[in-house]
Every structure is written in C-alpha cells, then in structure tokens.
Amino acid sequence: MKTNRLEAFSDGVLAIVITIMVLELKAPEGTTAQDFLHEMPVFLSYVFSFIYVGIYWNNHHHLFQATEKVNGRILWANLHLLFWISLIPFTTSWLGENHLEAQPVAFYGGNLLLCAIAYFILQATILKFHGADFVLRKAIGKDYKGKVSAILYILAIPLAFVNVWIAISIYVAVAIIWIIPDKRIEKNMQS
Numbered sequence: 001m002k003t004n005r006l007e008a009f010s011d012g013v014l015a016i017v018i019t020i021m022v023l024e025l026k027a028p029e030g031t032t033a034q035d036f037l038h039e040m041p042v043f044l045s046y047v048f049s050f051i052y053v054g055i056y057w058n059n060h061h062h063l064f065q066a067t068e069k070v071n072g073r074i075l076w077a078n079l080h081l082l083f084w085i086s087l088i089p090f091t092t093s094w095l096g097e098n099h100l101e102a103q104p105v106a107f108y109g110g111n112l113l114l115c116a117i118a119y120f121i122l123q124a125t126i127l128k129f130h131g132a133d134f135v136l137r138k139a140i141g142k143d144y145k146g147k148v149s150a151i152l153y154i155l156a157i158p159l160a161f162v163n164v165w166i167a168i169s170i171y172v173a174v175a176i177i178w179i180i181p182d183k184r185i186e187k188n189m190q191s
Contacts, residue, residue, distance in 0.1 A: 001071065003064045006078055013082045014057045020089040021046055021053075024096075045096030048175070049088050055178045056085055056115065066136040067126050077125040081118035087111050105167050106160035112171060113153035120146055149174045 025046055028035035060081075067074075091111040094104040123146075127137055152170050160167035 001069060003067050003070050006070055006075060007061075007064050010060060010078060010082060011057070013086065014053060014060075017053055017086055017089060018050060021049055021092055024089060024093050041099045042093075042096035045092050048171070049092040051175055051179065052112065052115075053085065053088060055175065056081075056119070059119070059178065063123065063126065063136070066134075066139065068130065068134075070126075071129055073125050074122070074129060077118070077122040081115065081122050084111065084114040084118045088115070100164045100168070102161045102164055105164045106157045109153055109157040109160060109167055109171060112174070113150065113157065116146065116150050116153060120150070145177055149177060 025042060026039065028039050070078075088111060091104070091108040095108045098104045120143075123136075123140065123143075127134065127140070130136065152174050156167040156170035159170070
C-alpha cells in the first residue's frame with residue numbers, strides 16, 4: 001500500500017486536534033488586561049500544545065516522506081500515535097484550567113511521554129517493514145533525540161510533584177530539541 005491515505009487521515013486528525021484545542025479557549029469575560037491575564041494559563045497551555053502538535057505533524061510528515069509503503073501493522077501503529085495525540089486537548093484543558101497544579105502537569109507529561117513512545121513504535125514498525133538499506137534507517141541512526149526526549153519526560157513527571165516549573169521547563173526543553181525540523185531525513189533523502 002502507498003502512504004497517501006494514511007497521511008491524509010493523519011493530517012485530518014491532527015487538524016481536528018488543533019480545532020478542539022482552540023475551541024476550548026474562552027474569551028475573557030471583561031475588557032481589561034486583568035481579565036485577559038486571568039485567562040493567560042489557558043491561553044499559554046494552548047500555545048504550548050499547538051507547538052507540540054505542530055512538532056508531531058512536522059516529524060510525521062518527514063517520516064512518511066521517506067516511507068515507501070505501509071502495511072496493516074504500520075496503520076495500527078499510526079492509529080496508536082494518533083490516539084495519544086488526540087488526548088492532548090484534554091490534558092491541555094486540564095493543565096490550563098487548573099493553573100499549573102502538580103497533578104495536571106504530571107498528567108500532561110504522561111500524555112507527552114505516551115505520544116513519544118507511540119511515535120517510537122511507529123518508527124520502529126516502519127523500519128522493520130522496509131529493507132536494511134532503507135534511507136530512514138540511516139537517517140534515524142541511534143535516535144538519540146527520541147531516547148533523550150523519553151528520558152526527560154520520565155524525569156519530569158515525578159518532578160512535577162516537587163516543583164511544577166521544573167517539569168514545565170523540561171517539557172519546554174524537549175520541545176526546543178524538536179522544534180527545528182529534523183534534517184536527518186531530508187539530508188538522507190537527497191543523497
């Protein structure tokens with residue numbers, strides 16, 4: 001099977017995820033800066049989650065630019081990833097509505113960790129289906145970015161109960177690691 005239907009479906013799901021997140025935003029009830037500041041945690045959690053969904057969309061796009069074909073296992077692995085990403089609006093809402101309490105911050109990190117694990121499973125499933133000289137295998141290499149990201153999430157989740165700002169700083173650090181598109185795949189596609 002070709003990848004085009006999988007990519008189109010995934011793009012649609014990610015667009016719906018972003019739409020759900022933006023629909024959760026409520027305009028301030030008043031007209032003052034203070035009224036806006038009261039809604040700031042909800043707004044910032046939306047911005048942060050939008051960036052994360054954008055990172056997943058970007059990397060998913062690069063992943064499937066290199067993927068030549070898909071099978072049923074890849075389809076299910078992709079659905080697994082989309083399931084965890086589809087929970088981002090829920091965890092984002094809980095995070096923003098509760099003004100950075102430890103439990104929602106940890107739960108949000110758990111959602112991010114499960115997204116990362118699902119992406120790793122999808123990537124591994126694609127690699128297993130393609131041959132040893134598959135361009136993606138060379139591009140990913142030992143996948144230090146992916147492994148470091150998972151480790152950082154694992155550290156951040158319990159740290160949310162010590163200090164939420166430490167956990168949030170770790171989530172920001174992981175986003176910064178990934179916000180610049182991964183050039184490994186593009187570089188190897190051109191060679």
